[in-house]
Amino acid sequence: MRPMASIIVPVYNVASYLDTCVESIICQDWADMEILLVDDGSTDGCDELCDAWAEKDDRVRSYHKPNGGLSSARGFGLDRSRGRYVMFVDSDDWVECSLVGELIEALERNDADVSVCSYVKHKNGGSYPHCIGGDRVYTSSEALFEVVRDESLNNFAWGILCKKTLYDEIGYPRERRKFEDVAFTYQLFRQASKIVHIDRPLYHYRRRDDSILGTWSLDVALALVVAHQDRYADLSQTTPELIQPLLESYYSVFRRAKKNTALASVEQVKGNSDTIRIYLKRFYEENRKTLEEAVQLSVFARFGDAVFLAMPCLYRRLAKTARRCRYGG
Numbered sequence: 001m002r003p004m005a006s007i008i009v010p011v012y013n014v015a016s017y018l019d020t021c022v023e024s025i026i027c028q029d030w031a032d033m034e035i036l037l038v039d040d041g042s043t044d045g046c047d048e049l050c051d052a053w054a055e056k057d058d059r060v061r062s063y064h065k066p067n068g069g070l071s072s073a074r075g076f077g078l079d080r081s082r083g084r085y086v087m088f089v090d091s092d093d094w095v096e097c098s099l100v101g102e103l104i105e106a107l108e109r110n111d112a113d114v115s116v117c118s119y120v121k122h123k124n125g126g127s128y129p130h131c132i133g134g135d136r137v138y139t140s141s142e143a144l145f146e147v148v149r150d151e152s153l154n155n156f157a158w159g160i161l162c163k164k165t166l167y168d169e170i171g172y173p174r175e176r177r178k179f180e181d182v183a184f185t186y187q188l189f190r191q192a193s194k195i196v197h198i199d200r201p202l203y204h205y206r207r208r209d210d211s212i213l214g215t216w217s218l219d220v221a222l223a224l225v226v227a228h229q230d231r232y233a234d235l236s237q238t239t240p241e242l243i244q245p246l247l248e249s250y251y252s253v254f255r256r257a258k259k260n261t262a263l264a265s266v267e268q269v270k271g272n273s274d275t276i277r278i279y280l281k282r283f284y285e286e287n288r289k290t291l292e293e294a295v296q297l298s299v300f301a302r303f304g305d306a307v308f309l310a311m312p313c314l315y316r317r318l319a320k321t322a323r324r325c326r327y328g329g
């Protein structure tokens with residue numbers, strides 16, 4: 001018999017967190033579901049934990065594959081899922097026991113294609129709820145605007161319950177890359193006719209120090225730049241009304257990449273720094289007028305951007321001097 005929902009959990013070296021994650025899914029008050037644990041070549045015993053859960057509960061299916069990255073594991077699970085609805089849960093996170101039921105009921109009550117909920121970010125011992133002030137139903141264009149602004153709707157693939165037919169229609173990327181969520185999640189909202197948001201923090205997102213977002217570096221900065229450029233290249237053509245928020249979002253990434261490059265060590269800069277600058281320079285030159293109008297850059301900001309793009313070594317020296325003057329040392 002086909003289950004109503006498929007919960008896909010990509011697993012890689014999270015032995016300390018996996019049981020908490022699976023227990024929170026097992027406890028769901030919506031019983032008509034399957035849970036797919038996809039071990040992506042773990043080396044810390046997660047493979048045995050996945051198998052043990054499959055033996056404990058017949059709704060759990062355990063799979064093992066060579067390491068291919070997060071997108072590969074999610075896609076592997078999608079290919080084997082049987083549910084009408086699909087949702088990803090990251091294996092170091094956990095969820096409230098009412099999550100699946102509330103998302104399905106909200107989706108069906110509003111005749112929507114996608115349902116999401118608010119979440120709590122757990123970082124460095126603190127808990128930070130991310131709520132929007134009330135339930136809301138979005139059209140596709142409204143949802144895209146919010147995703148680009150990264151406000152009431154986020155760019156994460158986890159915690160989104162949607163009709164599996166959406167993935168069938170647009171596919172799911174399998175290549176290994178960082179920030180795959182930024183380059184893909186907006187496509188779900190573009191394909192959907194209606195999206196419903198439950199303003200209850202039913203998903204618990206664990207921000208670990210060793211995660212991609214927790215270990216900021218030049219290669220991470222480059223990956224984020226590329227993801228935003230890919231998204232801009234697509235949406236600026238299909239949805240021109242989003243150009244301003246797209247550029248505002250991109251410029252925030254631009255500024256962070258500048259800062260990261262300026263404060264990096266000489267050894268770090270030898271690698272990805274020039275690549276980042278080339279990407280940023282090409283994009284900046286192609287969109288200079290629109291970008292400066294959209295973000296309303298000051299003369300000082302434009303000067304800093306110009307120095308960074310034309311004379312990165314000088315920019316690094318100026319930035320480090322300014323930092324020493326401000327903070328000492």
